[in-house]
Amino acid sequence: MEGRSYSDGLHQAIQAKEQVEIDEETQTLATITYQNLFRMFKKLSGMTGTAKTEEDEFIDIYNMRVSVVPTNMPIIRHDEKDIVFVTKKAKYKAIVEDVKERKRRGQPVLIGTEEVSESEILSKLLSKENIKHTVLNAKQNANEAEIISNAGIFGSVTIATNMAGRGTDIKLTEESVAAGGLYVLGTNKAEARRIDNQLRGRSGRQDVDPAIALGAPIAAASKSSGHFAT
Numbered sequence: 001m002e003g004r005s006y007s008d009g010l011h012q013a014i015q016a017k018e019q020v021e022i023d024e025e026t027q028t029l030a031t032i033t034y035q036n037l038f039r040m041f042k043k044l045s046g047m048t049g050t051a052k053t054e055e056d057e058f059i060d061i062y063n064m065r066v067s068v069v070p071t072n073m074p075i076i077r078h079d080e081k082d083i084v085f086v087t088k089k090a091k092y093k094a095i096v097e098d099v100k101e102r103k104r105r106g107q108p109v110l111i112g113t114e115e116v117s118e119s120e121i122l123s124k125l126l127s128k129e130n131i132k133h134t135v136l137n138a139k140q141n142a143n144e145a146e147i148i149s150n151a152g153i154f155g156s157v158t159i160a161t162n163m164a165g166r167g168t169d170i171k172l173t174e175e176s177v178a179a180g181g182l183y184v185l186g187t188n189k190a191e192a193r194r195i196d197n198q199l200r201g202r203s204g205r206q207d208v209d210p211a212i213a214l215g216a217p218i219a220a221a222s223k224s225s226g227h228f229a230t
Contacts (some may be wrong), residue, residue: 035061049201050194079200082189095185096125099157105213106155106179108172112186112199115135119159122187133157141223152176 005011005026015022038044044062051058055066085091095111102109113119116137123135136147136158151158154175170182190196 004093021141031182034113038062040124042149050197053193072075078202088115091187092122095122095187096129098133098185100131101124102180103157105154105174106182108152108154108156108176108179109155109158109183110170111157111159112184113159113161114188114190114198118187119161122159131157133159145157154179 005023006014007026009025012022012025016111044064052068058064058066062085085094085111098205099109099111111119111186112121119135123133126133132159134147134150136144137160147160149160150156151160151172152172154173156186158174172182176182184199186196186199190199
């Protein structure tokens with residue numbers, strides 16, 4: 001990636017292996033953590049949709065309190081309860097069946113995963129069922145804007161890692177709204193609640209008819225094997 005390189009001579013070793021011009025190894029002259037950098041300023045402020053869950057950290061590190069600004073309009077998203085499965089096989093089967101039904105009626109689906117490996121597993125399972133879909137993870141981040149822009153069209157199915165598309169307003173077509181709006185499905189509960197909130201916030205945006213918007217992170221289970229727990 002332009003502007004970035006591996007450290008400790010690894011980048012130069014790869015360049016030598018590939019028989020290309022070897023760049024001079026860069027040196028780090030100084031480092032500072034984000035926390036110490038921000039504390040150098042006399043005044044700090046910020047705005048985000050998921051700060052309230054981390055308020056204790058803001059107070060402890062920056063001596064900043066979090067104020068909640070009420071939404072301009074009522075929240076129109078419908079949140080379903082989590083569903084827990086004993087095995088990953090059962091979870092994946094339920095996800096595929098759920099997606100298949102929503103795909104049949106044209107409702108756009110966004111599947112959020114925590115790991116690239118899980119997004120690839122789900123992609124293979126959907127392909128076996130001939131369910132056309134798009135994958136957005138670290139391997140396809142160059143096409144992120146295009147993939148996200150198409151996530152709200154009629155009948156689309158998008159698998160994305162939870163970090164992908166943050167802050168993006170997924171636009172729905174009239175046909176997608178009529179089919180039920182964007183359906184968001186989370187495959188796991190994230191370690192940080194704000195990550196779940198970010199994924200949940202992809203659905204039920206304010207430019208969607210509140211009578212038919214729908215978003216539901218479901219099929220949540222931990223990453224561990226055996227008995228899964230939310």
